[in-house]
Amino acid sequence: MTAAKMIAILGWIDVDPSGRDSLVAKSAALQRSTRTDEPGCLNYTISADPALPGRIQIVELWESAHALDAHFQHPNFHATGAVLRAEPRLGGGSAKYRIDASDAIRSPDGVPSTTFWSAES
Numbered sequence: 001m002t003a004a005k006m007i008a009i010l011g012w013i014d015v016d017p018s019g020r021d022s023l024v025a026k027s028a029a030l031q032r033s034t035r036t037d038e039p040g041c042l043n044y045t046i047s048a049d050p051a052l053p054g055r056i057q058i059v060e061l062w063e064s065a066h067a068l069d070a071h072f073q074h075p076n077f078h079a080t081g082a083v084l085r086a087e088p089r090l091g092g093g094s095a096k097y098r099i100d101a102s103d104a105i106r107s108p109d110g111v112p113s114t115t116f117w118s119a120e121s
Helices: 017-037 065-073 075-084
Strands: 006-014 041-048 055-062 091-099
Touching: 006 065, 017 041, 017 055, 017 075, 055 065, 065 075
Parallel strands: none
Antiparallel strands: 006 055, 006 091, 041 055
């Protein structure tokens, strides 16, 4: 039996800059609800990109594919989509990633590295 792998979703939506902050603010309660009410949600962030005036960044982390599948059926998923469609999209995209290892960025000596010191084989 293999251990469940975490799933990350990284996405972005471009909207008119004048409507971006309102969309992000309207999604705040749904972000909180997703984090607290949906088992397996490790992170659910919809935020304004500080470098691009009309861009909204989406970062999600789920403890398993099972948890993400449940999210896709949850009312929070559908309500968040409705909120984010309140402004016309000028572009966007998203992708999911399976995560098979995680570790601290810095070694025990404090040096940043891509090495996974404590990853199980």
